[in-house]
Amino acid sequence: MTLRLPCLVTAALLGLGMLGPGTALAAPDDTVEVEADRLDLDQRAGTAVYRGNVHIRQGKMRLRGARVEIQRNDAGELSRATAYGQRAWLRHQPDGQPQPIEGEARRIIYHVAERRVELIDQAELNQGGDHFTGGRLEYLIDREVVQARSDVEGSDKQRIHMTLEPEE
Template sequence: MGLTTLAQAQTAEDDANAPIEVEADRLDLDDRAGTAIYTGDVDIRQGSMQVTGDRVEIRRNAAGELSRATATGERAYIEQQPDPDEPIVRGWGRTIIYHVSERRVELIDRAELHQGGDTFDGGYLEYFLDSRVVQARSDGEGVEGRQRVRMTLQPER
């Protein structure tokens, strides 16, 4: 395993092992279903990851581990520093779905992603945290109308 891969794995592991801290106006918890629904100016942090929105639903798998977080709001937000040597990745959308085990983020409707100096906008963006792959579309499920894909890439230094 290379040093970069080791650092990425360490950051992901650090985040996964960090406690989840939540602030919200309301919580509806269903232990049997494995869901927690937070509403009202929600701010969730775990390690280098932060998720905010008007409503955030957290799902846990059978082992009790976080499996998915879905944030909704006028401008739901997610950020994470995937590697200590790299800039924080920031994303916005009306819906954000973080698939924990896949380390994949979906940004839906008025989606925006900032990765260092590079920016991506569109109706639907999908970002893979480990491989740094971005996939963008102008439309998709949950997207109002067509929202053209735009990107700004900074030159390599």
């Protein structure tokens, strides 16, 4: 199932790409704040793993999870951010939009080069009265497209459900 949703603004999920210097998506004056109980950093591998009630904030973006893994490419740029938890969560208030976009899932992955966000396993995506649930929700940022599927590897089928509020 593929839906074009102009109300889901590109900036909403860009926030996941704004996790550090070297990413073209970050606003230069937006400080990144990370709170966690533990950090394991491997400079050679280009990974950072935050554990224990992880909260990441930058500008209007919020990302939370029990564990968040950040991976960088050979150039030191963010290549992927993955949040895990019983309910990993993201929120962003897009400029010019009255309602924030919020997403929850057991796993949230932002693929920087592809400019794509995946919400996997018991996934939910909300903006205002519009609500999407399913096993896997993908948001293609540049195209403003949501793809929803009921199949999640290793899990029971989680059927897709969508509720759209009429525009005023």
